[in-house]
Amino acid sequence: MSALDNKKCSYVKKNKKIAFTFDGKKYYGYKGDTIASALLRNNVRLVARSFKYHRPRGIYTCGIEEPNAIVQILNEHNEPNTRATVKQIYDGMKVDSQNRWPSLNLDIGSINNLLSPMFSAGFYYKTFMGPKGFWKRIYEPIIRRTAGLGKPPKEFRSKSIHQNHNVDIVIVGAGLSGLIAARKLIDTEYDVLILEQDSFIGGVLKNSNKVEKINNQEVNKWIKETERLIKTSTNIKILKNSLVTSYNFTNHLIALEDKFAGKAIDTSKSELTLHKIRTTHTILANGHIERFISFRNNDLPGVMLASSFEKYIHRYGVIPETNPVIFTNNSSTVTLLKSLVDLDHKPAAYVDARDKNKIGKKLLTYLKKNNIPFYTNAEIEGCDGNKKVETISIRKNKNKIIKVKSEMLCVSGGINPDIHLFTQSKGLVKWDDKLITFKPDVPFQNTITLGSVSGNYNYEKTNDEINNKLSFLKAKNIEFKIEINDTNNFNIKELWETQHEKKSNWSKSFIDLHNDVTTKDLKQAVVEGFDRIEHLKRFTTNSMGTDQGKISSINSLGIVSKILKKQISEVGTTTYRPPYAPLSFSAIAGRSTYEFYDPQRKTPIHNWHVDNKAVFEDVGQWKRPWYFKEHDAETMHQALQRESKQTRQTAGILDGSTLGKIEIKGKDALEFMNLMYTNPFTKMKPMTSRYALMLGEDGMIKDDGIVCKFNDKHFIATTTSGGAPKVLADMEEYLQTEWPHLQVYVNSITEQFTTFNISGPKSRDIMSKVFTEVDFSNENFPFMTFKVFNYMDTEVRIMRASFTGELGYEIYITPNHGLALWKRIFHHGNVFDLVPYGTETMHLLRAEKGYVVIGQETDGTVTPIDLNFNWMIGKKKKDFIGKRSLTRSDTAREDRKQLVGIIPLDKSEFIEEGQHVVERERIPDPIKTPVEYLGHVSSSYHSPNLNHCIAMAMIKGGNKLMGSKLFVSSSYGTKNIPVEVVSPVFIDPENKRLIS
Amino acid sequence: MILINCPYCGERDQSEFSNGGEAHVARPENSENLNDKDWGQYVFYRDNPKGIFYERWVHSHGCRKWFNAVRNTSTDEILKIYKLDEKQPKLDRFTNTLKTPSGEPKVGSGNFTVKK
Numbered sequence A: 001m002s003a004l005d006n007k008k009c010s011y012v013k014k015n016k017k018i019a020f021t022f023d024g025k026k027y028y029g030y031k032g033d034t035i036a037s038a039l040l041r042n043n044v045r046l047v048a049r050s051f052k053y054h055r056p057r058g059i060y061t062c063g064i065e066e067p068n069a070i071v072q073i074l075n076e077h078n079e080p081n082t083r084a085t086v087k088q089i090y091d092g093m094k095v096d097s098q099n100r101w102p103s104l105n106l107d108i109g110s111i112n113n114l115l116s117p118m119f120s121a122g123f124y125y126k127t128f129m130g131p132k133g134f135w136k137r138i139y140e141p142i143i144r145r146t147a148g149l150g151k152p153p154k155e156f157r158s159k160s161i162h163q164n165h166n167v168d169i170v171i172v173g174a175g176l177s178g179l180i181a182a183r184k185l186i187d188t189e190y191d192v193l194i195l196e197q198d199s200f201i202g203g204v205l206k207n208s209n210k211v212e213k214i215n216n217q218e219v220n221k222w223i224k225e226t227e228r229l230i231k232t233s234t235n236i237k238i239l240k241n242s243l244v245t246s247y248n249f250t251n252h253l254i255a256l257e258d259k260f261a262g263k264a265i266d267t268s269k270s271e272l273t274l275h276k277i278r279t280t281h282t283i284l285a286n287g288h289i290e291r292f293i294s295f296r297n298n299d300l301p302g303v304m305l306a307s308s309f310e311k312y313i314h315r316y317g318v319i320p321e322t323n324p325v326i327f328t329n330n331s332s333t334v335t336l337l338k339s340l341v342d343l344d345h346k347p348a349a350y351v352d353a354r355d356k357n358k359i360g361k362k363l364l365t366y367l368k369k370n371n372i373p374f375y376t377n378a379e380i381e382g383c384d385g386n387k388k389v390e391t392i393s394i395r396k397n398k399n400k401i402i403k404v405k406s407e408m409l410c411v412s413g414g415i416n417p418d419i420h421l422f423t424q425s426k427g428l429v430k431w432d433d434k435l436i437t438f439k440p441d442v443p444f445q446n447t448i449t450l451g452s453v454s455g456n457y458n459y460e461k462t463n464d465e466i467n468n469k470l471s472f473l474k475a476k477n478i479e480f481k482i483e484i485n486d487t488n489n490f491n492i493k494e495l496w497e498t499q500h501e502k503k504s505n506w507s508k509s510f511i512d513l514h515n516d517v518t519t520k521d522l523k524q525a526v527v528e529g530f531d532r533i534e535h536l537k538r539f540t541t542n543s544m545g546t547d548q549g550k551i552s553s554i555n556s557l558g559i560v561s562k563i564l565k566k567q568i569s570e571v572g573t574t575t576y577r578p579p580y581a582p583l584s585f586s587a588i589a590g591r592s593t594y595e596f597y598d599p600q601r602k603t604p605i606h607n608w609h610v611d612n613k614a615v616f617e618d619v620g621q622w623k624r625p626w627y628f629k630e631h632d633a634e635t636m637h638q639a640l641q642r643e644s645k646q647t648r649q650t651a652g653i654l655d656g657s658t659l660g661k662i663e664i665k666g667k668d669a670l671e672f673m674n675l676m677y678t679n680p681f682t683k684m685k686p687m688t689s690r691y692a693l694m695l696g697e698d699g700m701i702k703d704d705g706i707v708c709k710f711n712d713k714h715f716i717a718t719t720t721s722g723g724a725p726k727v728l729a730d731m732e733e734y735l736q737t738e739w740p741h742l743q744v745y746v747n748s749i750t751e752q753f754t755t756f757n758i759s760g761p762k763s764r765d766i767m768s769k770v771f772t773e774v775d776f777s778n779e780n781f782p783f784m785t786f787k788v789f790n791y792m793d794t795e796v797r798i799m800r801a802s803f804t805g806e807l808g809y810e811i812y813i814t815p816n817h818g819l820a821l822w823k824r825i826f827h828h829g830n831v832f833d834l835v836p837y838g839t840e841t842m843h844l845l846r847a848e849k850g851y852v853v854i855g856q857e858t859d860g861t862v863t864p865i866d867l868n869f870n871w872m873i874g875k876k877k878k879d880f881i882g883k884r885s886l887t888r889s890d891t892a893r894e895d896r897k898q899l900v901g902i903i904p905l906d907k908s909e910f911i912e913e914g915q916h917v918v919e920r921e922r923i924p925d926p927i928k929t930p931v932e933y934l935g936h937v938s939s940s941y942h943s944p945n946l947n948h949c950i951a952m953a954m955i956k957g958g959n960k961l962m963g964s965k966l967f968v969s970s971s972y973g974t975k976n977i978p979v980e981v982v983s984p985v986f987i988d989p990e991n992k993r994l995i996s
Numbered sequence B: 001m002i003l004i005n006c007p008y009c010g011e012r013d014q015s016e017f018s019n020g021g022e023a024h025v026a027r028p029e030n031s032e033n034l035n036d037k038d039w040g041q042y043v044f045y046r047d048n049p050k051g052i053f054y055e056r057w058v059h060s061h062g063c064r065k066w067f068n069a070v071r072n073t074s075t076d077e078i079l080k081i082y083k084l085d086e087k088q089p090k091l092d093r094f095t096n097t098l099k100t101p102s103g104e105p106k107v108g109s110g111n112f113t114v115k116k
């Protein structure tokens, strides 16, 4: 009554023992074992607790379709949700079971099983509805702890890589059909790529003894010969351990290769390779998946799919149990029966749902001859036992139940072609009444299906099928004579669920083992009106686990069709979506992690900022100083007050290198600029600059900046730091699509210049000391003009402009001279108390002056008129982008939200950004009419120069509300804050400082 | 991910391109003569049919050139690619070459993986 080695199996190399741990206990397996085959070898039956009810679960399958044996690999960054039936062991591997506490054997969550009436279909939707606030505080933490899969991996750096392939033909699956197709294609003109999910080739040839000989050769010899021929060919490549997870449009496939299958990972190397494959033709030879049958307690450890049991015997050389009961409704289990008999282990019983006619004389004679208890027209009623199968109840006929003692029960409910990839590629499937399953019908792409995935379960016919379906290729016909072990044609009786007795609350018949969905849940959901298969799936969570219901989704269609009294083809299938099996985020991310995913951009002055205690802010990809700490204890508020006060008293300097800069050149540059911006540039004098606005065709402000005019054929436009790529792209788009007749070239020069903004009453003095040869007097260097000259053996451009309202200059220099110039400015500036300031002070100073920030005051619904920017609109221009929209009835409305300034009536109060502006001080109680919303606060600061709060707001009809009293909501206190509507220009409305 | 044949660079992955919506919508020359409704039609309305669609693409991570394409939006099949100064190919050139995935009806979405 325990597991044995199959001494005839060559796959497991018995000379190499491997030690690993499961839940802390040490076990031994052989090189090549999966976690599952090694655990079976050690008679470990209980390997998991189920998702909802925490029921004991065992190994159910022998492959990717496994719903139960899902484990966590502790020594691989805690990798969760790993299929124990796929993952190979290696020395020192540490494996833990999931979803149990404190241990697998004693699991407290299993009380859920007794509470199971609560957990019926749709329970997530019904149970966790209220009261308010319960979801976040109570329900979610509990669900996360108890209904779960593994714990998330610990922090690690993915070293996965992506690889591209362009080939003529892809073969998915190196089983019998895949290999014969490959033999046909050896040394042809086609580039062929074979993808095999296993670490070896052969598929069914190694998983069973269903095929005995190929061309009179032992199958193992034939496989070796084939592998050698492929290796020596010049046109075929095999990728093993590579699972195809997606089949997308245009014959684009994604395959995930495990580079460390059966080996301990080396963290310095890439663990996974994500292959992105483009192909002309795709050959799907990815086989089939066996399905189960629902009966009472069909989830007890010890119940296993029949073909999986067969795989363990032949592939891994482990006989999980010497005398199991076999339960089938089809002919595919004959080879398992014979394998056991050949190994001198007779099944405890052979239970076949088919009648004698269908079973056939040959098998009946065989069963009799070997003295195996067998039951025809019979089914399994259920099984019982303590955390494992102990007693199996066989329903011999309507009322007669026989009990058999055995610890394992092998089930086969039929065979499903693995149509997942075929339907992902948008191929159509159809129902086959004889095979009782869906099979591929019309492909949508260049897809060919071969072997059992196409519904051909007869191995003898494989050779002809391949010659036929691949006849369009330039390849010779091949001739392989395939001898099989059982010559009966596949036949099956439809059976989804057996009739069973209810013994206790513990008795359950499952349709989805992974998500703990019972057949009763399905029936209840249909009764509740969820009779469409897609709805039913979401409501019950049937086939929504990480196994995607690979062994059970067709069964649920069968059961539902019976309830609805419809054909299965009418019920239809749910949509198969990629990925075919879970694939790790680290594989998708590849090398695009951390700084490789989102590069950081630093200005040439960055290290100086770091040395001077800058606190940085992310602006797009840029790192910009937010504020500078004078000493470690200085708070942000203190720093801002200091920086902004000193800038207005003496001078301050900002690293503005991140500002976008675009050069516009060409014969028609002037005409182009007149079209792109609202401003008129025709009469603008050379070597002057202008604050300019760019609109969308809808009349809304898109970007702003300063435009410098060298002459009619040469302009430079600055953009917001984040807007540069978009503005450049928009300019290119209009030049290519609307105005191809204009001869204009646009080019980004953001990185070609390092930019500083110096401002404050002392800035002229400092500039005169640094650039001694330049005359900075008001007469010779007036506001909004610029000069270009040579300095430090390079070109420097200086523009007189200001974003603070003070006298100011913008300096442009080539980046490799940037730091030297910055230091030289400080060398001369220290005498004048020059202070470096960051983006926050920049925002504060501009708010004091009433300058807007695009993206702060504007949000894509603001026109220039809303900001009182009428003076910037070239009304005499015939056209510019967005011009016509400014007179649309909606844009011309007088009650649009308009820019105003607001200050609190009580100067000690502070207005918060984002708060609502309303008419009333208190919300009436009870509320009879909604409180009317007038607008919102877009910017707010404590002004150090006025010593009270100043704010900007966008308010409906704001221009007409000057001087009136309104209220602003607040996140603290119960009352709204009374405010006065004022002009948004708080400092120097006459521009005396600006033009001094 | 589909492949797009840039007329300047050749066949490249879709991720290198950006879609620019409906093609052949010219910016009105004399917008001041248009009423609000007609101007609004140009600014706000674009077609988005299921089936054959003339649309704009730009090779944004490549040559940065704009071009036009005829695409079957239900199958993602690109039927024709042409430069901006080339003539718009006639619609009747493309009818009957259509096949929709999953045999879906022409209107609305749905799940019809099973052939009727």
Ligand SMILES: [Zn+2]
Pocket: B006, B007, B008, B009, B010, B059, B062, B063, B064, B065
């Ligand atoms: Zn290109």
